[in-house]
Amino acid sequence: MNPWYSVLISLFIVIGLVLIALIGVGSIGLNSLFGVYIPYVAFAVFIIGFIWRVVEWARAPVPFKIPTTGGQGKSLPWMKHEKLDSPFTTGQVIVRMLLEVFLFRSLFRNVKGELRGGPRLTFASSKWLWLFGILFHYSFLTIVLRHLRFFTEPVPQWVQLISSLDGFFEILVPTFFLTDAAFLLAATLLFLRRVVIPQVRYISLPNDYFPLLLILGIGISGILMRQVFHVDLEKVKELAIGLAAFSPTVPKELGSVFYVHLFLVSVLAAYIPWSKIMHAAGVFMSPTRNMANNNRAVRHINPWNYPVKVHTYEEYEDDFRAKMKEVGLPVDKE
Amino acid sequence: MSLEGLPKPENLHIDFEAPQTDWMETPTTFRSGTFSFPAAPKNIKYMGMANPREWSPTEEDWKLPDNWRQIILDGLKERLEKFRSFRLFMDICVRCGACADKCHFFLGGGDPKNMPVLRAELLRSVYRKDYTLAGKILGRMVGARDLDLKVLKEWFYYFYQCTECRRCSLYCPYGIDTAEITMIGRELLNLVGLNINWVQEPVANCFRTGNHLGIPPHGLIDMWEFCVDDIENVTGIRVDLPVNRKGAEILMVTPSGDYFADPGTYTFMGYLMLFHELGLDYTWSTYASEGGNFGLFTSHETIKRLNAKIYAEAKRLGVKWILGGECGHMWRVIHQYMDTMNGPADFLEVPKSPFTGTVFENARSSKMVHITEFTSDLIKHGKLNLDPSRNDKVIATYHDSCNTARAAGLLDEPRYVIKAVCNNFYEMPENTIREETFCCGGGAGLGNDENIEMRMRGGFPRANAVNYVRDEHGVNRLLCMCAIDRATLTALMHYWAPDVEVGGIHELVANALIMKGEDERKTDLRGEPLPGMEDMEEEEDV
Numbered sequence: 001m002n003p004w005y006s007v008l009i010s011l012f013i014v015i016g017l018v019l020i021a022l023i024g025v026g027s028i029g030l031n032s033l034f035g036v037y038i039p040y041v042a043f044a045v046f047i048i049g050f051i052w053r054v055v056e057w058a059r060a061p062v063p064f065k066i067p068t069t070g071g072q073g074k075s076l077p078w079m080k081h082e083k084l085d086s087p088f089t090t091g092q093v094i095v096r097m098l099l100e101v102f103l104f105r106s107l108f109r110n111v112k113g114e115l116r117g118g119p120r121l122t123f124a125s126s127k128w129l130w131l132f133g134i135l136f137h138y139s140f141l142t143i144v145l146r147h148l149r150f151f152t153e154p155v156p157q158w159v160q161l162i163s164s165l166d167g168f169f170e171i172l173v174p175t176f177f178l179t180d181a182a183f184l185l186a187a188t189l190l191f192l193r194r195v196v197i198p199q200v201r202y203i204s205l206p207n208d209y210f211p212l213l214l215i216l217g218i219g220i221s222g223i224l225m226r227q228v229f230h231v232d233l234e235k236v237k238e239l240a241i242g243l244a245a246f247s248p249t250v251p252k253e254l255g256s257v258f259y260v261h262l263f264l265v266s267v268l269a270a271y272i273p274w275s276k277i278m279h280a281a282g283v284f285m286s287p288t289r290n291m292a293n294n295n296r297a298v299r300h301i302n303p304w305n306y307p308v309k310v311h312t313y314e315e316y317e318d319d320f321r322a323k324m325k326e327v328g329l330p331v332d333k334e
Numbered sequence: 335m336s337l338e339g340l341p342k343p344e345n346l347h348i349d350f351e352a353p354q355t356d357w358m359e360t361p362t363t364f365r366s367g368t369f370s371f372p373a374a375p376k377n378i379k380y381m382g383m384a385n386p387r388e389w390s391p392t393e394e395d396w397k398l399p400d401n402w403r404q405i406i407l408d409g410l411k412e413r414l415e416k417f418r419s420f421r422l423f424m425d426i427c428v429r430c431g432a433c434a435d436k437c438h439f440f441l442g443g444g445d446p447k448n449m450p451v452l453r454a455e456l457l458r459s460v461y462r463k464d465y466t467l468a469g470k471i472l473g474r475m476v477g478a479r480d481l482d483l484k485v486l487k488e489w490f491y492y493f494y495q496c497t498e499c500r501r502c503s504l505y506c507p508y509g510i511d512t513a514e515i516t517m518i519g520r521e522l523l524n525l526v527g528l529n530i531n532w533v534q535e536p537v538a539n540c541f542r543t544g545n546h547l548g549i550p551p552h553g554l555i556d557m558w559e560f561c562v563d564d565i566e567n568v569t570g571i572r573v574d575l576p577v578n579r580k581g582a583e584i585l586m587v588t589p590s591g592d593y594f595a596d597p598g599t600y601t602f603m604g605y606l607m608l609f610h611e612l613g614l615d616y617t618w619s620t621y622a623s624e625g626g627n628f629g630l631f632t633s634h635e636t637i638k639r640l641n642a643k644i645y646a647e648a649k650r651l652g653v654k655w656i657l658g659g660e661c662g663h664m665w666r667v668i669h670q671y672m673d674t675m676n677g678p679a680d681f682l683e684v685p686k687s688p689f690t691g692t693v694f695e696n697a698r699s700s701k702m703v704h705i706t707e708f709t710s711d712l713i714k715h716g717k718l719n720l721d722p723s724r725n726d727k728v729i730a731t732y733h734d735s736c737n738t739a740r741a742a743g744l745l746d747e748p749r750y751v752i753k754a755v756c757n758n759f760y761e762m763p764e765n766t767i768r769e770e771t772f773c774c775g776g777g778a779g780l781g782n783d784e785n786i787e788m789r790m791r792g793g794f795p796r797a798n799a800v801n802y803v804r805d806e807h808g809v810n811r812l813l814c815m816c817a818i819d820r821a822t823l824t825a826l827m828h829y830w831a832p833d834v835e836v837g838g839i840h841e842l843v844a845n846a847l848i849m850k851g852e853d854e855r856k857t858d859l860r861g862e863p864l865p866g867m868e869d870m871e872e873e874e875d876v
């Protein structure tokens with residue numbers, strides 16, 4: 001699919017979603033649809049879909065132990081074993097996984113191959129994707145956690161802590177959260193990377209652009225609420241707590257921007273289970289990462305291992321007995 | 335090998351620029367030099383596999399069964415249910431592109447469908463169409479497409495343009511292993527009789543005679559005795575050649591490439607000399623005369639069918655444990671598949687070196703030890719009398735085979751051995767060695783003559799690194815412990831780095847090995863004069 005077409009179509013869909021919320025709430029006044037029913041449905045789809053997908057993966061067996069080894073395996077006692085890259089025990093596997101999940105260690109390895117005249121290749125470490133990725137994921141995580149302050153009363157200490165650390169640099173009033181900036185920046189960079197790097201542009205599909213644009217839409221609408229439209233946070237909290245307690249009340253005078261924000265989040269939640277964002281769960285189940293390189297020491301069982309047709313020694317000897325005897329090879333049957 | 339048709343290396347056109355057309359619209363052209371010839375019907379028939387017939391990729395009609403589409407889709411479904419790896423890898427790729435420039439075929443050719451992510455998308459797009467709701471409804475919008483003949487032909491071209499090296503999986507943030515996808519892709523292609531002769535013939539031969547080359551037992555004896563003669567010429571010692579001997583302590587299994595052609599033969603001679611000098615209680619087998627396993631490039635079932643011989647023979651001969659020779663893809667099968675497929679090997683004992691008493695704990699279940707584990711342990715314990723200066727003409731570098739590196743983590747054992755037997759050793763640049771090693775360009779059955787251009791392209795990143803150490807340090811020997819490498823790298827060096835020779839590790843071990851009662855060595859195993867012996871050689875010649 002033409003890349004510009006893919007970007008445009010994703011953009012139009014996101015704009016369409018914004019308009020739906022604006023018209024739905026602003027003109028038709030479907031506040032409870034957008035404030036209650038859609039979020040509930042979306043959240044249910046998210047939970048059920050997420051579990052569904054994970055169960056679907058979990059049901060497929062792991063027939064072989066196929067870790068990708070990234071360093072010296074455990075061998076002779078005096079040989080230095082790379083415990084993280086070639087884990088031998090479950091504990092070592094867990095550490096490898098934690099570093100993958102929290103630090104994107106494999107992505108950190110990234111090197112860029114460059115073609116020069118001759119022809120000649122050179123390789124240089126390239127950490128941009130890693131950097132954008134880390135920035136994106138951690139600001140995303142912080143923002144999600146910070147939202148818990150709307151759903152809880154009293155707000156737990158650690159949620160307050162996140163907010164206060166984050167807003168430490170009080171640039172504007174009201175507090176402009178540092179992560180908001182980081183988040184918009186990272187999502188933008190990830191998006192630009194996709195459009196600018198020719199190879200990445202070539203492999204990208206509308207379903208690569210869409211989630212990024214949707215997330216950008218969420219971020220922008222969130223910041224607009226905070227910095228420009230000054231949505232009444234007390235009212236937001238009233239709605240959020242009501243939703244969490246399954247007795248929702250829809251406060252009046254919550255601006256349309258809020259509903260745009262909520263609607264986009266709902267769409268994202270419902271979209272996640274059916275999209276590549278499931279990598280968040282999938283990474284934990286990846287057999288090249290979550291298995292130990294102890295293949296020869298601990299036998300792995302394949303649940304569907306079945307007998308196959310082999311060529312037995314007896315058949316082999318039958319084929320070659322005379323010749324074997326001629327050259328003095330011992331035979332089992334004279 | 336014929337390099338004649340190829341442009342000179344400096345004129346080989348490489349371009350990373352993506353084509354104007356979207357990849358789904360870009361047709362596959364079977365250009366001579368970039369694909370492998372189909373399997374001969376007899377080799378398919380012998381294995382009882384699907385659709386044996388004469389056909390050619392360049393012709394319109396591939397003579398497929400009428401219901402080929404259904405066969406593939408059913409096969410796809412079956413494998414989605416049997417392999418979590420496959421199912422997961424179909425679902426979680428974010429198309430971040432981190433793997434894109436990690437594939438040697440992309441780096442040496444620039445064809446975007448050789449970026450691992452797109453190679454996988456070739457199959458993923460069909461999976462989406464038939465197994466995801468979004469794909470069914472939205473089609474192209476979400477990267478889904480129908481499986482038609484064009485797609486099938488594309489699969490054949492690109493799944494036989496992946497050497498299953500796993501380099502991509504090292505860099506992928508989720509460990510997506512395109513080699514695994516290629517393996518399953520080839521399995522599917524095999525269901526309708528789309529396979530290549532350079533894989534299928536060794537498979538059929540190995541099934542029948544025990545080795546890839548189809549050498550019958552008496553032929554093996556000839557070849558092996560020839561090596562014994564050669565050793566006698568160099569050392570004056572006639573080494574033992576125990577074959578099919580019941581009651582030996584150890585069964586030795588090596589790839590047939592080791593005894594079939596130079597420079598593998600020198601490594602084979604190296605084993606014979608080492609074992610003789612040690613007085614090892616061991617045996618070769620004619621039935622299990624192949625460590626390599628081209629089933630790895632065919633289907634999981636074929637791996638198992640061919641691999642079964644090793645344990646069966648160990649049992650029949652009553653050995654205690656098994657030793658494996660220098661080979662790459664063989665070692666993936668031995669390390670990652672054998673015990674699961676054909677184990678448990680409870681009739682064997684946990685391997686223990688008879689000379690050092692070392693128990694190979696890491697092989698406690700599978701009971702099979704790699705020769706460099708065995709030899710490095712001997713050297714560490716001072717059990718070998720070595721004179722590395724005999725290898726002083728060799729300025730060596732070491733190529734990690736993809737499979738020993740990324741599917742086993744066998745990295746430092748070979749280095750330890752090399753450094754003990756050779757005074758001049760230089761590593762290639764980081765990012766091209768150890769777990770980041772580059773493929774020789776001809777693994778996974780692609781090391782055939784007709785595929786020569788793709789091999790030279792795929793091997794370019796490897797050769798490029800060799801050239802670097804050749805220019806910096808005068809490296810003249812590319813060491814490897816892989817039978818496929820010894821063949822494919824030789825051609826690769828001819829093309830990209832003509833003054834670099836290729837050889838195995840135990841060749842150098844044997845050169846350096848001072849054997850009891852040997853004649854003064856004048857030449858190495860290749861018959862070339864040892865350092866300081868050049869004059870004597872000439873005197874003799876006069």
Ligand code: HEM
Nearest residue numbers: 100101102104133190208211212277279280283428430507
């Ligand atoms: C091991 C853990 C993870 C790694 C290595 C990882 C890595 C990545 C990478 C490389 C991208 C691609 C950016 C792009 O170029 O489009 C991405 C996107 C994304 N990830 Fe993660 N991720 C991880 C976990 C998570 C988790 C736990 C979440 C939580 C929901 C998440 C949510 C997302 C989202 C929303 C996107 C952007 C949307 C998109 O581009 O599809 N990821 N991630």
Ligand code: SF4
Nearest residue numbers: 427429430431433506
């Ligand atoms: S690195 Fe992994 S996630 Fe990224 S494009 Fe390649 S296969 Fe997909």
Ligand code: SF4
Nearest residue numbers: 437496497499500502
């Ligand atoms: S396994 Fe190797 S050859 Fe295959 S796609 Fe990955 S990097 Fe390329």
